[in-house]
Amino acid sequence: MVKNYFRWIIIGVVLGMNNFMPALGATNPNSAKIDRMVFAKLDELGIPRSDLCTDEVFLRRVYLDMTGTIPTPKQARQYLSSNGTNKRSELIEELCERGEFSDYGSLKWCDLLRVKAEFPSKLWPNAVQAYHRWVRTALYNNMPCDEFCRALLTSSGSNFRVAPVNFYRAMPKREPLEIARIVALTFMGMRTDHWDEEQLLGMAAFFGRVGYKGTAEWKEEIVYFDPSMEFLHPESKQPVEARLPNGIVVEPSLNEDPRIAFADWLVESDVFARNIVNRIWYWLLGRGLIHEVDNIRDDNPPQNKKLLDFLTQELVRSGYDMQHIYRIILNSKTYQLASIHNEGNLADVSSFSHYYTRRLDAEVLIDAICQITGTTESYSSEIPEPFTFIPEKLRAIKLSDGSITSPFLDLYGRPPRDTGYASERNNIPSPSQKLHLLNSTHIQKKITSNKALLGMYYKKSKEKKKPTQAWLPPEEAIEGMYLAILSRYPSAKETNDALAYIRESGLGRYDASVDLVWALFNTKEFIFKH
Amino acid sequence: MIMNNGTNISRRDAMTLGAAGAGGLMLGSPQHASAVKAGKAKAVIQIWMWGGPSHLDTFDPKPDAGSDYCGPYTSPIETNVSGIRICERLPLLAKQADKYSIIRSMTHGINGHETASYVTQTGRPVGGEVYPCAGAIVSLFKGVDAGYKGLIPPYVVLTKPQGRFSESGFMGLRYKPFATGGKPSAPIFTVEGVIQQGITKARQQDRRNLISTLDTYGRKMKGNPAFEQMDMCEEQAYELILGDAGKVFDIKSEDKDLRARYGASDFGASCLIARKLVESGVPYVTINYNGWDTHKKHFDIMNNKLTEMDRGFSTLLDDLSQRGLLDSTIVWWGGEFGRSPKIQHGAPWNDGRGHFGKCFSHVIAGGGFQGGHVIGTSNGTGEEVADRPVYPWDLIGSIYEQLGIDTNAKLPHPQGLDVRVSPTEEDGVTIGGRLREIMT
Numbered sequence: 001m002v003k004n005y006f007r008w009i010i011i012g013v014v015l016g017m018n019n020f021m022p023a024l025g026a027t028n029p030n031s032a033k034i035d036r037m038v039f040a041k042l043d044e045l046g047i048p049r050s051d052l053c054t055d056e057v058f059l060r061r062v063y064l065d066m067t068g069t070i071p072t073p074k075q076a077r078q079y080l081s082s083n084g085t086n087k088r089s090e091l092i093e094e095l096c097e098r099g100e101f102s103d104y105g106s107l108k109w110c111d112l113l114r115v116k117a118e119f120p121s122k123l124w125p126n127a128v129q130a131y132h133r134w135v136r137t138a139l140y141n142n143m144p145c146d147e148f149c150r151a152l153l154t155s156s157g158s159n160f161r162v163a164p165v166n167f168y169r170a171m172p173k174r175e176p177l178e179i180a181r182i183v184a185l186t187f188m189g190m191r192t193d194h195w196d197e198e199q200l201l202g203m204a205a206f207f208g209r210v211g212y213k214g215t216a217e218w219k220e221e222i223v224y225f226d227p228s229m230e231f232l233h234p235e236s237k238q239p240v241e242a243r244l245p246n247g248i249v250v251e252p253s254l255n256e257d258p259r260i261a262f263a264d265w266l267v268e269s270d271v272f273a274r275n276i277v278n279r280i281w282y283w284l285l286g287r288g289l290i291h292e293v294d295n296i297r298d299d300n301p302p303q304n305k306k307l308l309d310f311l312t313q314e315l316v317r318s319g320y321d322m323q324h325i326y327r328i329i330l331n332s333k334t335y336q337l338a339s340i341h342n343e344g345n346l347a348d349v350s351s352f353s354h355y356y357t358r359r360l361d362a363e364v365l366i367d368a369i370c371q372i373t374g375t376t377e378s379y380s381s382e383i384p385e386p387f388t389f390i391p392e393k394l395r396a397i398k399l400s401d402g403s404i405t406s407p408f409l410d411l412y413g414r415p416p417r418d419t420g421y422a423s424e425r426n427n428i429p430s431p432s433q434k435l436h437l438l439n440s441t442h443i444q445k446k447i448t449s450n451k452a453l454l455g456m457y458y459k460k461s462k463e464k465k466k467p468t469q470a471w472l473p474p475e476e477a478i479e480g481m482y483l484a485i486l487s488r489y490p491s492a493k494e495t496n497d498a499l500a501y502i503r504e505s506g507l508g509r510y511d512a513s514v515d516l517v518w519a520l521f522n523t524k525e526f527i528f529k530h
Numbered sequence: 531m532i533m534n535n536g537t538n539i540s541r542r543d544a545m546t547l548g549a550a551g552a553g554g555l556m557l558g559s560p561q562h563a564s565a566v567k568a569g570k571a572k573a574v575i576q577i578w579m580w581g582g583p584s585h586l587d588t589f590d591p592k593p594d595a596g597s598d599y600c601g602p603y604t605s606p607i608e609t610n611v612s613g614i615r616i617c618e619r620l621p622l623l624a625k626q627a628d629k630y631s632i633i634r635s636m637t638h639g640i641n642g643h644e645t646a647s648y649v650t651q652t653g654r655p656v657g658g659e660v661y662p663c664a665g666a667i668v669s670l671f672k673g674v675d676a677g678y679k680g681l682i683p684p685y686v687v688l689t690k691p692q693g694r695f696s697e698s699g700f701m702g703l704r705y706k707p708f709a710t711g712g713k714p715s716a717p718i719f720t721v722e723g724v725i726q727q728g729i730t731k732a733r734q735q736d737r738r739n740l741i742s743t744l745d746t747y748g749r750k751m752k753g754n755p756a757f758e759q760m761d762m763c764e765e766q767a768y769e770l771i772l773g774d775a776g777k778v779f780d781i782k783s784e785d786k787d788l789r790a791r792y793g794a795s796d797f798g799a800s801c802l803i804a805r806k807l808v809e810s811g812v813p814y815v816t817i818n819y820n821g822w823d824t825h826k827k828h829f830d831i832m833n834n835k836l837t838e839m840d841r842g843f844s845t846l847l848d849d850l851s852q853r854g855l856l857d858s859t860i861v862w863w864g865g866e867f868g869r870s871p872k873i874q875h876g877a878p879w880n881d882g883r884g885h886f887g888k889c890f891s892h893v894i895a896g897g898g899f900q901g902g903h904v905i906g907t908s909n910g911t912g913e914e915v916a917d918r919p920v921y922p923w924d925l926i927g928s929i930y931e932q933l934g935i936d937t938n939a940k941l942p943h944p945q946g947l948d949v950r951v952s953p954t955e956e957d958g959v960t961i962g963g964r965l966r967e968i969m970t
Binding site for chain 2: 118119120122172173191193339340341346357382403404405407410411413416418419421423424426428429430431432433434435436438439440441442444491494497498501505507511515516518519520522523524525527528530
């Protein structure tokens, strides 16, 4: 491992010196290439693209897509008032440095890796903590993704101390065929049920010597290379040759861990790089170039092969730098198109003629509501162990354990992390979700508990010892609500409509303000990424 | 209409999908409705004994095993069925024994909560796919896909989801339960999303108008299919908020004496609400009854909780029976396992009981299950099944059968795998057999 980290530092240094550092702004040539390829395809299909989105839309969108977090009113004011010509690129760079970028990335990776303490992964809380922290640290340091994958596939050691070994523990069945199935799904984006049997058996043979053993410590487990094991054909009971998915037979010596040979092949192959860039594209644009992202096969061609090939090469060329891929996509006009359709592209769901709206992820939505209202949620585990203590302030995107949930997260389709399929995360709206947002005590309490958000403040005066309660001018309060909730200033019409409600609803200022916040929470602009 | 995930669905489908109480992939279809015959039972009330209740201290007393096993509960009481005795702390249930049957030979051998919960609630062995639990299966076959029209979702949990594993497994969000939240015994039971204190209907209307006034972006996106679906969800949500369907959660209108018999506890109130839900057509209600994981202070806790349970459970059986609902309503009582028959003396447990999956008890009543019987026996200490083992799949398969659900029917799977309702020997499980002894 030390060696790996060392190599990774060297790559960082090399990166710093050569032209892989981002060229800033819309002038980023790689982003321009993306646009040419996407727009050429649109022209070919005769689909007109939407206009570029406004700064206020970009601000909210890029915050949500990169960090799973909405901007604070202060951040929104600052960004919207800046006149910089490169302000979009600069914001992307700034967000790359944020801890939330790694938090949100870890959330996605941990969905994929099925990180949970209880059924069916059964990692147990302390291993979940170690595993999640390892993933987050790797993302925070922008560990090259080939190293990341290699560590997950080849590590041996204690589940508490060598965190990536938990990859082999988060499986419904710990047997070579199942490991091969999960490896294909996670790192190749492929479902082995489409494979012929020989291919799967050949791949499984690389995982035939993965051993597991307990220790004297409660719930500690060692994952290790056991040369005495051998993977036998389920029917003939004969040893199976280790055969790479490309058909090449590998003969590792007896004292060599065959996982290493597999990992060597995998990370060097386009299969791996393509899977990574396709997933990043999906995370940012809402649909993979190959759809679904975990169903890559010959008869499911990419929507835009040239583009996918280009991104794949870029990942390899950049030294497996995932942030590089984020940057070139985020800086493209393609990413920055408005979500608002025109007459010709309303029906388009796969050619990226406009930004596809998506409901906020369960975790992101509750975090946004908490941030705006200055409230917290409490999360707890069913397992009574010290490792499951969760501080009150912890945001949902930082929850490491898929077994720790809340009625809200369940309701809004947080994935159970049973299988690692992308479709587990369900962001399709339902009436029960609407009920909760429209009419629950949970949300109502959050709104009523934040007087500042409603426009109330405490005035100090010389005459009275105690500060007195006062209200901001209504226009100012309305502006504050819009910035906090929708990350933008209200239009004149919106201000007037809101003022009219305060004046004419027959409610006091307090109740009318509660209703305004509540109504903004229920607008599509708030609930969707757009 | 086309949704962003590329699935084609019609407006009518989308409405139905909406009514499921949870959006999801369009997995369910009328073919699932055809796997349902008219069963004897229409609904299930599941009393989930969260944590695993002691079998010795409830329905399988062992007074002759000595104080290392039975602790202070040395004198079980006769029930109204001759020959059946239960724990002395359950006098009211003793008077209802003709209505339920006790299975004293439940077994799966698993002592971890999460895995035992999965196996006990799904009726599935461990490994491979994560299957849906019984409530989600009933929601598939008796819910919206099968023509359920209620505004209250077809699978309700009082009050908290239990976690541990995903209730709907691979079938996804659409078949997840609706968890009420709130406190059932409070003066106003605020069911999250359905009943809110202090907001009048007039103000709800004003708020509704306000959203549409302020929905600037939504107006720009007119015609976008994803948003049309959102609008339909909202329409439906308002039907429930502004209509009367939510009254089913209000127990104040119930007879005062009856309420007193159910007990003032959350569990008692939950039992009463479960009856009301079933009466109004909801096919599956789970009461997640927490607090049975009694490693420490076991007998102190039992002394209190058994009385509470006795009231709620016995009144539920009696009330359902008086209303003629017991014939069509299955009441299923049980947890993920029992508790170790041998009392754990000494620190740190100080007379507690540990997890015990090798032998435990469940109770089943109504919906075509005869009462007044005991199925299977445990040995003298309650540590082994002595006769007629019943596995979770035997019990749950029997429940499905009484509901008219074909246990060999295909389940919708997101990757299209061929997966069936109940396991068979081919799935590598030992079959103890359906509960023919008591099935009419």
